[in-house]
Amino acid sequence: MIAPDTLAYTNRLVKTHPAEKCLLAASMLCLNLATPAVMPVCCMIFCFMCCLTIFKARIPAVVYAKLLLTPLFFLCVGAGTVMIDLSADHFAFISISSQGLHTAIIIVCRGLGAVSCLLFLCLTTPVADITWLLAKLRVPGLLIELLDLTYRCIFILADSAATITTAQASRLGYATMNATNRSLGTLSAACIIRSFVNARLMQQAFDSRCGEGPMRVMHTPCPISKKNIIAVMMASIIIAACSFIG
Amino acid sequence: MSRPYIIEAQNVSYTYPDGTTALSTVSTGIKQGEKIAVLGENGAGKTTLFLHFNGILRPASGTILFNDKTVLYDRRSLRELRSKIQIVFQDPDTQLFSARVYQDISFGALNLGLPQDEVKRRVDAALLTVDIEHLRDKVTHSLSHGEKKRVAIAGALVMNPEVLIIDEPTACVDPRHQQNLLDLFDKLNSKGTTILLSTHDVELAWQWADRLIVMHKGTIAREGDPYTIFSNEHLTQKTGLCKPLALEVFDALRQQTSIPSDAAPPRNKQTLLAMLNKKL
Ligand SMILES: Nc1ncnc2c1ncn2[C@@H]1O[C@H](COP(=O)(O)OP(=O)(O)O)[C@@H](O)[C@H]1O
Numbered sequence: 001m002i003a004p005d006t007l008a009y010t011n012r013l014v015k016t017h018p019a020e021k022c023l024l025a026a027s028m029l030c031l032n033l034a035t036p037a038v039m040p041v042c043c044m045i046f047c048f049m050c051c052l053t054i055f056k057a058r059i060p061a062v063v064y065a066k067l068l069l070t071p072l073f074f075l076c077v078g079a080g081t082v083m084i085d086l087s088a089d090h091f092a093f094i095s096i097s098s099q100g101l102h103t104a105i106i107i108v109c110r111g112l113g114a115v116s117c118l119l120f121l122c123l124t125t126p127v128a129d130i131t132w133l134l135a136k137l138r139v140p141g142l143l144i145e146l147l148d149l150t151y152r153c154i155f156i157l158a159d160s161a162a163t164i165t166t167a168q169a170s171r172l173g174y175a176t177m178n179a180t181n182r183s184l185g186t187l188s189a190a191c192i193i194r195s196f197v198n199a200r201l202m203q204q205a206f207d208s209r210c211g212e213g214p215m216r217v218m219h220t221p222c223p224i225s226k227k228n229i230i231a232v233m234m235a236s237i238i239i240a241a242c243s244f245i246g
Numbered sequence: 247m248s249r250p251y252i253i254e255a256q257n258v259s260y261t262y263p264d265g266t267t268a269l270s271t272v273s274t275g276i277k278q279g280e281k282i283a284v285l286g287e288n289g290a291g292k293t294t295l296f297l298h299f300n301g302i303l304r305p306a307s308g309t310i311l312f313n314d315k316t317v318l319y320d321r322r323s324l325r326e327l328r329s330k331i332q333i334v335f336q337d338p339d340t341q342l343f344s345a346r347v348y349q350d351i352s353f354g355a356l357n358l359g360l361p362q363d364e365v366k367r368r369v370d371a372a373l374l375t376v377d378i379e380h381l382r383d384k385v386t387h388s389l390s391h392g393e394k395k396r397v398a399i400a401g402a403l404v405m406n407p408e409v410l411i412i413d414e415p416t417a418c419v420d421p422r423h424q425q426n427l428l429d430l431f432d433k434l435n436s437k438g439t440t441i442l443l444s445t446h447d448v449e450l451a452w453q454w455a456d457r458l459i460v461m462h463k464g465t466i467a468r469e470g471d472p473y474t475i476f477s478n479e480h481l482t483q484k485t486g487l488c489k490p491l492a493l494e495v496f497d498a499l500r501q502q503t504s505i506p507s508d509a510a511p512p513r514n515k516q517t518l519l520a521m522l523n524k525k526l
């Protein structure tokens with residue numbers, strides 16, 4: 001499966017200004033969480049964001065569906081628990097109340113709507129663009145640097161974790177239950193030690209390139225398109241109106 | 247050799263916090279325009295010496311001189327030192343900390359406080375020099391090892407350094423890319439940049455360097471021109487270096503056939519082959 005991160009850099013909306021995409025995702029998310037007419041509006045938002053991601057940004061539908069599976073699983077577990085009523089004074093010990101069913105549907109709808117907004121943002125906007133936008137929004141530099149470095153280090157750490165796991169497996173590190181436990185233990189220890197070593201080496205490279213204080217990098221953003229902003233506003237207004245009608 | 251040293255170490259010793267003595271009374275220097283290879287086994291102290299040259303590490307005793315002045319370790323002096331002396335580290339992953347190639351290369355230039363257009367101009371020039379213009383919009387972590395290495399070099403070049411120090415440039419790089427890197431270093435050197443690299447590859451050192459510094463267990467075992475160094479059997483044995491193949495063949499030929507004693511030893515395979523073809 002293609003890593004979602006790669007898609008963020010290669011999708012058709014990558015050249016769209018990050019502010020437009022964030023605005024759309026944020027306003028849809030707010031509407032999704034605030035609307036009183038949960039069923040119709042959240043479904044609308046879900047479909048809208050889904051279509052936008054798949055048809056406009058050209059994210060492969062299969063990948064999208066796979067990415068949707070994980071949150072969907074958790075949503076179903078959560079909804080299932082809410083739905084089931086455990087009580088002794090009913091005729092059956094386990095029952096489903098209509099109240100519970102209603103809550104469960106609301107949870108799933110709101111949840112799916114929110115997930116579609118986040119997936120849209122994650123799959124169309126590279127992290128570098130998001131950090132740039134955060135900087136423009138005057139978010140403290142320290143937080144942005146942390147975000148940027150964490151993001152970069154995830155890949156380095158994932159790489160070394162993968163290498164270590166392979167090395168362990170090739171020496172039968174996962175052959176038995178006991179060995180698996182031991183291997184997982186050493187793996188996490190090794191990852192922590194590596195993180196410290198990497199942190200030191202990165203600091204050296206940072207100092208060596210005269211890094212001091214905030215991490216400055218160049219960014220060449222594309223211009224904001226008025227058309228897109230208006231489209232985002234229109235979509236939000238239409239959905240907000242539906243909330244009231246519905 | 248009357249040119250002054252750009253950067254010089256005088257009796258530098260350094261011990262890591264865990265008690266490992268990595269350098270003991272090391273004295274050596276780099277002159278303008280040189281092509282130097284620092285040769286030594288793993289753990290000989292090459293990286294540690296390099297980290298002293300741009301003020302990342304501070305000698306426990308001894309001094310580092312930059313343009314004949316003792317290096318001070320306050321912010322301004324370090325900044326000046328590091329803008330002239332750039333290190334490309336061995337592991338490009340720890341050097342590239344931005345998500346995108348273009349951003350990462352611009353990092354050093356922005357730290358120099360240059361105006362935006364100048365930064366842009368320098369980044370473009372560096373991309374061109376290192377021949378990675380096609381990578382400018384790529385994500386750092388999706389690059390191959392060799393590409394990362396080039397991006398790291400470009401990131402150092404935007405500072406317009408006088409001395410470019412490259413730690414183990416050819417480790418984990420295939421032969422063709424190795425040659426490309428060496429050609430790149432030659433190109434930079436011909437434009438006036440002094441190049442200092444470390445390696446444990448004797449063939450590479452023999453083929454490329456004008457001067458060798460041989461390190462052994464935290465000391466400088468010998469420095470000098472490659473031919474003198476590699477002809478010193480005692481030295482090569484002590485420091486665990488083997489003779490470059492071309493030189494070995496040349497020496498054997500010289501004992502058996504009548505190669506004039508003033509013939510220059512072949513620095514690479516092609517010259518050696520030409521010599522053989524002429525003789526046999
Ligand atoms: N951060 C460190 N902490 C402790 N010892 C170190 C550290 N870095 C290097 N050393 C030790 O210092 C010696 C010289 O290392 P280094 O300069 O990296 O050698 P080289 O680059 O020639 O392989 C080695 O014995 C090494 O184990």
Ligand SMILES: [Mg+2]
Nearest residue numbers: 292293336413
């Ligand atoms: Mg080293």
